[in-house]
Amino acid sequence: MSDLLLEMKNIYKQFDGNYILKGASFSLAPGEVHAIVGENGAGKSSLMNILAGIYRMDSGEILMDGRPVAIENAKHAQKLGIGTIFQNFDLFYDMTIAENIFINQEPVINLGFIKVVNWRKVNKKAGEVLKYLNIRVDPKLPVNRLDFGQQKLIEIARTIVNKSRMIIMDEPTAAFTEKEVEFLFDMIKNLKLMGISVIYISHRLKEIKYIADRITVMRDGKTIATIRKDEIDSNKLVKMIIGDEIKDRYPKLNVKIGKDLFIVKNLCSATLLNNITFSLRQGEILGITGLKGAGKSTLCKALFGLEPVTSGNIYLNGKKIEIRSTEDAVKNGICYVTPNRMQEGLISQMSISDNIIVTNMNRIKKGLFISPALEKNESEKYIEMLGIKFSVPDCKVEQLSGGNQKKVILAKWLFTSSKILILNEPTGGIDMSSKIDVYNILNELVRSGAALIFVSSEIPELLGLCDRILVMHKGSIAKEIHCRDATQEKILYYASGGQ
């Protein structure tokens, strides 16, 4: 018998032939806070998704209390006492705090064939849990009345009610204020006293050094090392995360950079953005990075008219422009390649051709009507131009591979002859061969005089492809670095709040 609560041994997992986990191992003692660190794509979240029953592993072994378990699905994981606090919210906003905490676990009055929820008991019990966790809110309030940090704490309260023995926290403090972080840490200490273990995924080394008992470093789908609290050395840790070799696989083409094309001055939004100022030059690839919640996506949306702006000015070719809607943005030659292919970028049930031409119907009109022949010709041209591969003619975009879907999004914006492209995680979740294609398409775009804003959380990719990098932190630009002076360490330093 082992006295470990959890052991994961030699876990492998692949998607489409790409291994994202290559023999990862991890263990957890009762009442332990065990942090997992690593770059984006190192496999942290994938390993946790296997533990939480969201993915199934291809091979490997999971033991709880020394006995092998086969985690079938998320519900089964919960039953085994594995609670998860996701990166995204998982609460029902219109319901009360108490309802959210006790969802699926409501104390019921059994009237034989019908079960009635005993709301008085729910509220009372929720009050007790909240008090125990030192969260001072009224359980009868709807969740949407709470601020961001408090909502996360409610999620934690729920996992406790679900009798979790361990709680996975995937970047819980991404958008927390300092006070909320302190509060969370008090809560984690409480959990420890209750004998509940915490798996803590974060990029913030400072926090980890403070709260973790042990740290496991992941890189390229493998667990590189596990170290004890007293062995932690920040420099060594960063080196372990990054690895020795510089991974320069990015076909960067040095294009002659022209004059300022697009200037943003003192841009603010109601929610997050604070005094954003930068310029983008012709032929340039400008990288933007930052931790989760730093405001990268919000900035993209603001520049594309999807996020209301409270103050600030935008200039194109020296002329002031207003971007209040996506129509304004497109009219000015600005386009946005979204990170989620299906949710925002493409219409999944439509054909490749329809998706390409949807942004500029005027180009395929003959007189007042759309000319099917012209549509076919034009879309065929773009399909050939970008090398979009499909198995059946006229197939819907949802049938394409991730990489080819990305190319359809690019095609549709090329079709509008955009000159400023905002690309948000353009290589996220696509296969290696498509990544190479995307990099080279970007090269050709800047070679032909376009200017690109390249948002990515993969720092090596930015270092390999960009001319300059803006590092964001809490809605502001913390630092602008020229690529020739940039290192991964420097970027991580400014991204996590260094001055």
Place this chain on the structure above:
Amino acid sequence: MFGIQRLQKIREIILEQGYVDVQVLKEKMGVSDITIRRDLDKLEKEGLIIKTYGGAVLNNDFSSRSPTFEGNNLNDYDEEGELISRIAANMIEGEEIIFLSGGTISRYIARRIKDRKKLMVITNDIFVAAELNSNPNIKVTVTGGDLVTDAGIMVGPYVLRMLKEICVNKAFIEVKGVHLKFGYSMESYDEVEIIKRIIDISNEVIALAAYDKFGTTSFTKLGDLNLFKKIVSNKEVPEEYKRYCYENCIKLYTTYELQ
């Protein structure tokens, strides 16, 4: 039918008949008329044809125009090679010593950089030298050696001796075969010998290969697939090679023609 084959077919037709018709070509090739029109655009750029309404006619100037050297096979337009030369030319930044190995792509590169300044070009290809012949701002050095008949490329001990005494910033090497298992290959042992010497004396070596060279082998092995850290090719490179490059940190540049 691939793009190159189609272009070649159109060339044959036009040289035989003196004219082509878009509708007829479209049916013959089984492609859309936009594709045919794009092909005709390319042939017009080459100077072979003049476009007319609904088709094109042979440009009579074309046959009478004399190339700088007989047999400079750039007259057989090679689209893939031409596209590759654009990226390669972009890698040449001026005030450096470059080496262009023998081959079609190298000749296109020479054509692209012939207006540059403060450049030194070393080559074992007489057609590369011919392209750069008229520019006093580029210093051209030909290696010397024995001419391979009909190829315009020089090989042999004289080349090796000459390459002993120089160093090169960037060398562009046109390879004849790229294969996952057999690595890079060239047509003859003589060429391999020269390329190996070039690799020794160069700061950076860049491989050039049209996409149809991937998955094929030529007569003599030059080295394993990780020999070059940069490769320039076309977007049609097979996926397994793209994956290999990504995994092994080889920078693979591919051509895209976007308007």
